[in-house]
Amino acid sequence: xxxxxxxxxxxxxxxxxxxxxxxxxxxxxxxxxxxxxxxxxxxxxxxxxxxxxxxxxxxxxxxxxxxxxxxxxxxxxxxxxxxxxxxxxxxxxxxxxxxxxxxxxxxxxxxxxxxxxxxxxxxxxxxxxxxxxxxxxxxxxxxxxxxxxxxxxxxxxxxxxxxxxxxxxxxxxxxxxxxxxxxxxxxxxxxxxxxxxxxxxxxxxxxxxxxxxxxxxxxxxxxxxxxxxxxxxxxxxxxxxxxxxxxxxxxxxxxxxxxxxxxxxxxxxxxxxxxxxxxxxxxxxxxxxxxxxxxxxxxxxxxxxxxxxxxxxxxxxxxxxxxxxxxxxxxxxxxxxxxxxxxxxxxxxxxxxxxxxxxxxxxxxxxxxxxxxxxxxxxxxxxxxxxxxxxxxxxxxxxxxxxxxxxxxxxxxxxxxxxxxxxxxxxxxxxxxxxxxxxxxxxxxxxxxxxxxxxxxxxxxxxxxxxxxxxxxxxxxxxxxx
Numbered sequence: 001x002x003x004x005x006x007x008x009x010x011x012x013x014x015x016x017x018x019x020x021x022x023x024x025x026x027x028x029x030x031x032x033x034x035x036x037x038x039x040x041x042x043x044x045x046x047x048x049x050x051x052x053x054x055x056x057x058x059x060x061x062x063x064x065x066x067x068x069x070x071x072x073x074x075x076x077x078x079x080x081x082x083x084x085x086x087x088x089x090x091x092x093x094x095x096x097x098x099x100x101x102x103x104x105x106x107x108x109x110x111x112x113x114x115x116x117x118x119x120x121x122x123x124x125x126x127x128x129x130x131x132x133x134x135x136x137x138x139x140x141x142x143x144x145x146x147x148x149x150x151x152x153x154x155x156x157x158x159x160x161x162x163x164x165x166x167x168x169x170x171x172x173x174x175x176x177x178x179x180x181x182x183x184x185x186x187x188x189x190x191x192x193x194x195x196x197x198x199x200x201x202x203x204x205x206x207x208x209x210x211x212x213x214x215x216x217x218x219x220x221x222x223x224x225x226x227x228x229x230x231x232x233x234x235x236x237x238x239x240x241x242x243x244x245x246x247x248x249x250x251x252x253x254x255x256x257x258x259x260x261x262x263x264x265x266x267x268x269x270x271x272x273x274x275x276x277x278x279x280x281x282x283x284x285x286x287x288x289x290x291x292x293x294x295x296x297x298x299x300x301x302x303x304x305x306x307x308x309x310x311x312x313x314x315x316x317x318x319x320x321x322x323x324x325x326x327x328x329x330x331x332x333x334x335x336x337x338x339x340x341x342x343x344x345x346x347x348x349x350x351x352x353x354x355x356x357x358x359x360x361x362x363x364x365x366x367x368x369x370x371x372x373x374x375x376x377x378x379x380x381x382x383x384x385x386x387x388x389x390x391x392x393x394x395x396x397x398x399x400x401x402x403x404x405x406x407x408x409x410x411x412x413x414x415x416x417x418x419x420x421x422x423x424x425x426x427x428x429x430x431x432x433x434x435x436x437x438x439x440x441x442x443x444x445x446x447x448x449x450x451x452x453x454x455x456x457x458x459x460x461x462x463x464x465x466x467x468x469x470x471x472x473x474x475x476x477x478x479x480x481x482x
Contacts, residue, residue: 039097040077042066046084056080063090063100071095081108081138087115091126092133100125102137112143112152112174119149123156123192127164129200134165141173144216148178148186151220154212157193160200160228166191167208175216181290186218190242195228195268198260205232212237217244219288221303222281224248225268227255232271239278243286244299246278246320251306252333252371262332268307274314278302281320282349297321297350297389302343306333306371312340319347323386326355327399328371338376345383352386352412353378356399356430370400377406384482385415394423394454402430407439413482414443414451423454431456436472440479448478 044066048059059082060066067090070077076097083106092098102108110124124140127133140154154171157164175188190212195202205225212222222242225232227250239246251267260266278301283289289296301317304310306328317323323345328335335355345352355378357370383395395412398405412421421441424430441463443451452459453466460466463478 038073039075040070040073041080042069042077043080043082043103044086045082046086063088067092067095067098067100070098076132081106083107085109085111087111087113089115089122089124089126091128092130092135093126093128094130095133096131097133098130099134099136100138101134107139108137109139109141111141113141115143117143117145117147117150117152119147121151121153121156121194123153125155127155127157127161128159130161130164132163133161134167135169136165137168139170139172141171143174144177144188146177146179148176148180148183150176151187151189152176153189153192155191156189157202157205158196159202160195160197161202161205163204164193164202165206165208166210167206168210170211172211172213172215176218177216178218179287181287184219184288186288187220188215188217189220189224190215190222190239191224192221193225193229193232194255195226195230196255197228198256198265201228201230201265203229203231205229207232207234207237209236210238212239213241215242216286217242218286219244221245221248224250225271225307226250226253227266227268229268230270232268234271234273234276236275237277239276239281241280242299244281244283244288245303246281246299246301246317247273247276248300248303248305249273249307249310251308251335252328252330253306264308269309271307271310273302273310273312276302277316277318278320279316279318283321300325301345301348303327304335304338305329306335307338308335309337310339312338313342315343317343317345317348319349321349322354323348323352323383325353326376327357327373329357330371331361331369333371335371335373336375340376340378340381342380343382345381346385347388348386349389350387351393351397352383352395353381354397354399355405356402358399360400372401372403373399374402374404376404377408379406379409382411384413387414387416387419390416390418392418392420394420396422398422398424398430398434400430403432403434405434407434407436410439412439412441414441414446415482417445418452419443420452420454420459423459424456434472437475439473439476441473441476442479442482444482447480451478
């Protein structure tokens with residue numbers, strides 16, 4: 001279906017600008033944090049000085065200086081950023097109980113446009129091997145490159161972390177602008193969590209209430225949890241107008257060392273994706289998705305690629321290439337025990353919801369083999385007016401290597417001409433053990449006798465003919481209005 005391989009640039013240690021790493025010694029008698037045992041509060045302002053005391057009246061100039069001061073407190077504390085623009089990156093490495101937040105009623109902006117993006121992964125905010133840290137209320141923008149070997153990231157969580165919160169931030173207008181057509185080697189992220197330690201998971205991660213938009217992503221994703229990320233929540237975010245996937249939960253990539261790659265340790269798992277709005281996620285114009293036949297409609301609003309035990313509930317996916325997808329790109333991988341419930345999916349260019357591997361290794365797929373999707377549940381979702389390209393693709397698409405899927409209680413309306421309500425591309429490798437029933441169908445351009453469904457590569461015209469031939473949807477209903 002799509003060249004969805006995530007060809008990530010090689011990982012590299014974060015390289016912060018020297019100015020951000022330099023921590024001037026405290027002026028004698030001015031530090032309020034170095035020996036404190038209570039949680040500290042320090043301030044940063046664009047007009048501050050790193051030789052000051054870090055109080056509200058005498059703020060620091062750099063965020064890294066403030067983090068260092070707060071980390072000296074036994075119980076951590078809060079770094080408060082006054083309004084204004086900061087051409088700075090900062091890191092929270094091996095720290096605990098630290099919050100970096102905007103001052104009440106003020107608007108701090110981390111502007112990466114003056115900064116050089118180094119080779120490999122690098123971030124405006126870098127969090128690693130830390131506990132109970134939070135980044136709240138910051139605007140992050142401008143961090144971009146044309147270097148195909150660089151991967152700019154707005155907020156990056158990696159190593160082993162516990163209780164990280166990323167909330168109410170605005171990450172936008174950044175990314176990788178390399179224009180090599182057809183290459184999957186250019187990458188960027190808005191917010192990314194890479195569980196790259198085989199001995200310590202990222203746990204208790206919360207990504208909540210952020211806005212992530214107008215990103216140039218190449219082959220990567222707006223918001224992603226990848227690898228050894230166990231127990232996480234992506235909730236209440238607005239993600240829009242990006243040129244690749246909105247939210248992704250990934251397994252079986254080379255995130256962990258080779259010995260662990262095909263284990264459950266290397267899968268985003270036990271997660272929740274809920275209450276998000278994901279709009280205008282479109283891959284047309286993204287150089288990574290160019291082929292001689294044209295642009296691929298490949299960008300998912302919400303995607304589980306090899307993840308397991310994930311709940312996707314109450315999200316709105318509108319005007320994306322694909323609304324929601326549960327699949328596994330890696331031939332040795334699978335997506336399983338994913339529940340997709342109560343989501344509203346509309347106006348997708350290609351399909352509303354899809355599950356199963358997008359290729360089967362055959363000639364039509366150029367020999368590409370993808371993984372399995374099994375034991376997944378799709379219930380109570382509303383699909384309407386998907387396949388706005390009107391190429392005959394279905395509202396709900398079942399692809400290759402899929403089995404044991406439950407599709408019940410959904411409301412599915414094919415508003416466009418020629419759109420199938422449910423369709424499968426696979427002849428024999430999908431549909432085994434599936435339960436499809438108690439759905440309500442409608443089609444604006446067709447009645448019960450002319451609407452179309454597909455199953456095992458055969459298209460059936462008419463609701464009665466489809467049910468009689470397949471045995472599916474015995475307790476489902478059809479009406480002619482959406």
